[in-house]
Amino acid sequence: MGKKKKANWNGFSLKPRKEMPEGLWLSCPSCKNMLYKKTVDENLGICTECQHHFRINGATRVEQLVDEGSFEEIAADLASSDPLEFTWGEQNYKDRIKVDPEQMNAHEAMLVGKAFIRGRGVMLAVMNFDFLGGSMGMVVGEKFCRAVDRAIAESLPFIVVCCSGGARMHEGLVALQQMAKTSAALARYDQAGGLYICVLTDPTTGGVAASYAMLGDVIIAEPKALIGFAGPRVIQQTIKIELPEGFQSSEFLQEHGFIDMVVHRKDLRSEIGRLIDYCGK
Amino acid sequence: MSEMTENNQNEIAFSSRQYLPFEESVAAIDERIEDLKRQGQTNSLQGQNAQEIRAQQVNLTALLKQIYSNLSPWQTVQVARHPQRPILSDYLNLLFKDVRQMHGDRAFGDDPSIVTALGQIGSQKVMIIGQNKGKGIKEKVVCNFGCPNPEGYRKALAKMKFAEKYNIPIVTLIDTPGAYPGIGAEERGQAQAIAVNLMEMSRLRTPIVCIVIGEGGSGGALGIGIGDRIAMLEHAYYSVISPEGCAAILWHDGAKAPVAAEALKLTAKDLLKLKLVDSIIPEPLGGAHRNIHDTVYNVERYITRTLLQLKRVSLDKLVDDRYEKLRNIGVNCARAMETTPQPKAEKQLEIPERLSIEAQLRQKEMERI
Ligand SMILES: [Zn+2]
Numbered sequence: 001m002g003k004k005k006k007a008n009w010n011g012f013s014l015k016p017r018k019e020m021p022e023g024l025w026l027s028c029p030s031c032k033n034m035l036y037k038k039t040v041d042e043n044l045g046i047c048t049e050c051q052h053h054f055r056i057n058g059a060t061r062v063e064q065l066v067d068e069g070s071f072e073e074i075a076a077d078l079a080s081s082d083p084l085e086f087t088w089g090e091q092n093y094k095d096r097i098k099v100d101p102e103q104m105n106a107h108e109a110m111l112v113g114k115a116f117i118r119g120r121g122v123m124l125a126v127m128n129f130d131f132l133g134g135s136m137g138m139v140v141g142e143k144f145c146r147a148v149d150r151a152i153a154e155s156l157p158f159i160v161v162c163c164s165g166g167a168r169m170h171e172g173l174v175a176l177q178q179m180a181k182t183s184a185a186l187a188r189y190d191q192a193g194g195l196y197i198c199v200l201t202d203p204t205t206g207g208v209a210a211s212y213a214m215l216g217d218v219i220i221a222e223p224k225a226l227i228g229f230a231g232p233r234v235i236q237q238t239i240k241i242e243l244p245e246g247f248q249s250s251e252f253l254q255e256h257g258f259i260d261m262v263v264h265r266k267d268l269r270s271e272i273g274r275l276i277d278y279c280g281k
Numbered sequence: 282m283s284e285m286t287e288n289n290q291n292e293i294a295f296s297s298r299q300y301l302p303f304e305e306s307v308a309a310i311d312e313r314i315e316d317l318k319r320q321g322q323t324n325s326l327q328g329q330n331a332q333e334i335r336a337q338q339v340n341l342t343a344l345l346k347q348i349y350s351n352l353s354p355w356q357t358v359q360v361a362r363h364p365q366r367p368i369l370s371d372y373l374n375l376l377f378k379d380v381r382q383m384h385g386d387r388a389f390g391d392d393p394s395i396v397t398a399l400g401q402i403g404s405q406k407v408m409i410i411g412q413n414k415g416k417g418i419k420e421k422v423v424c425n426f427g428c429p430n431p432e433g434y435r436k437a438l439a440k441m442k443f444a445e446k447y448n449i450p451i452v453t454l455i456d457t458p459g460a461y462p463g464i465g466a467e468e469r470g471q472a473q474a475i476a477v478n479l480m481e482m483s484r485l486r487t488p489i490v491c492i493v494i495g496e497g498g499s500g501g502a503l504g505i506g507i508g509d510r511i512a513m514l515e516h517a518y519y520s521v522i523s524p525e526g527c528a529a530i531l532w533h534d535g536a537k538a539p540v541a542a543e544a545l546k547l548t549a550k551d552l553l554k555l556k557l558v559d560s561i562i563p564e565p566l567g568g569a570h571r572n573i574h575d576t577v578y579n580v581e582r583y584i585t586r587t588l589l590q591l592k593r594v595s596l597d598k599l600v601d602d603r604y605e606k607l608r609n610i611g612v613n614c615a616r617a618m619e620t621t622p623q624p625k626a627e628k629q630l631e632i633p634e635r636l637s638i639e640a641q642l643r644q645k646e647m648e649r650i
Binding site: 077078079080081082083084086087088089137138139141142145167168169171172173174175176177178179180181183184185186187188190191205206207209210211212213214215227228229230234235238239243244247248256257258 | 460461462463464466467468469470471472473475476477479480481483484499500503504506507519520521522526527530531532540541544545546547552555557603604607608610611612613614615616
């Protein structure tokens with residue numbers, strides 16, 4: 001690994017950029033200030049100096065979003081069957097997805113469950129970037145659809161928090177087809193009259209962006225999240241010119257008409273609650 | 282079109298034939314045969330040459346059979362990208378009758394990389410949707426090498442909705458390296474355009490037959506790829522990511538594309554085994570590029586047969602079946618058995634600090650009483 005940091009990219013994430021490093025202190029990638037980690041954690045993972053929204057894992061997101069103790073997880077123990085028996089170099093996918101029961105993040109790339117947000121009952125799906133970059137494979141697709149089924153059965157609003165680099169290539173076309181599967185489930189949900197709210201967080205790209213992330217009745221984004229179909233690196237390699245400032249940010253998408261509102265993390269709960277009330281759900 | 286007798290009558294002329302790296306031996310025999318034919322015309326060796334030609338043709342057939350029945354996944358990708366492989370315009374010219382192109386997405390423009398057209402196959406009217414890679418460099422540039430922009434996907438959906446309204450079955454012919462990754466494409470919502478197509482195609486009330494005729498490049502292919510039957514030409518490929526892209530990410534080396542192609546299970550055979558594809562349409566010996574007419578004929582037969590089946594199914598059932606099929610992809614998740622996190626007994630469900638509105642209202646009512 002004599003090369004630059006790039007060589008560490010394992011195909012799941014662009015993690016080294018914005019991950020919250022372990023330890024007491026962390027440096028804000030946006031304003032470069034050194035921040036006391038505990039302070040940031042207590043501040044919902046937001047930089048106290050410049051409001052930079054750090055990436056947070058699925059469990060933390062659930063904790064922040066729902067009424068305390070109200071999250072009732074479903075389909076928790078699903079795991080990928082490794083349909084391609086995928087291996088690369090010395091590594092194989094089967095080992096890579098083994099979850100550690102001791103770890104808080106043994107949730108695959110998505111947690112789904114029933115919860116209350118400011119007293120409103122909802123089905124909630126939260127993507128977990130800590131698990132292979134939040135990539136969408138068969139487990140994400142299946143959990144998503146079970147959540148939709150339940151939301152239809154119980155006439156609940158469906159809230160999804162996206163945080164993903166896209167389809168999980170280790171599951172090949174099975175992963176790609178999860179785009180179709182989740183979108184088809186949303187068609188059913190739409191026909192059943194359900195309210196679907198998606199919250200796009202940094203990053204929402206690839207197959208997730210090109211399926212359920214863009215199908216919300218209401219689409220909310222956290223400030224300055226990276227949202228797009230193709231990753232900036234791919235675009236740059238293709239067109240070979242510098243990308244404009246702020247390209248593919250939440251604000252950029254709002255300006256171009258693809259997002260209803262950019263909402264600060266602190267206001268997410270109240271905003272979602274209000275929307276549910278407006279829609280009479 | 283329907284009678285294919287002489288098997289080499291429709292082959293591409295030798296002089297303009299292009300060969301893939303692993304076809305060197307094929308090229309050598311082709312050349313030898315061509316030489317013999319030329320000699321036969323100019324001197325009196327006709328009889329002798331004819332015999333030799335026949336012998337060489339037997340060799341050639343055996344060789345092509347040997348090569349093409351053992352293509353590696355990477356070789357398959359190369360065949361799928363062959364510069365002379367039949368593309369959408371060939372199918373429009375040779376397969377469908379009375380083709381009427383319909384342009385534009387009614388919002389932004391007309392993307393030439395996706396063609397939408399009314400046409401007939403036999404006596405059956407169909408709406409044809411497909412990516413067009415273009416022929417010759419000029420046309421290729423116009424068609425953006427078959428990489429659609431958002432307006433292409435929106436055009437496709439607009440025409441599909443038109444087809445739905447008039448009970449016209451839809452045939453999509455998929456052939457794209459992927460949806461275009463450009464600034465304009467992002468500004469105009471590439472992701473949103475594809476997403477909407479996935480959702481809408483899943484519930485369109487008209488039969489949809491999807492065929493990957495060349496490259497099935499990720500979301501760009503899927504954007505017109507939801508249907509009641511998904512077929513692939515024998516040497517087409519369909520993948521979540523290009524082998525080059527996958528190699529660059531996982532192997533940190535784009536040159537490892539052949540290994541990535543192997544790992545991705547992107548060939549028609551592998552995908553049929555994985556039950557992601559319903560049928561494989563055979564290609565003529567030596568690949569689609571060696572005999573365009575035979576290829577088109579095989580595709581025509583598949584479409585005719587499949588539409589006949591689908592038309593017998595009621596629309597309600599058709600749409601339900603389409604959904605069930607999608608819903609079942611990857612449904613057989615394993616259980617994280619021994620690694621299942623222990624149910625957190627101590628974390629009992631608590632009553633939320635605030636109740637749902639309904640519950641609140643009910644409580645209020647109770648208080649009043
Ligand atoms: Zn900061």
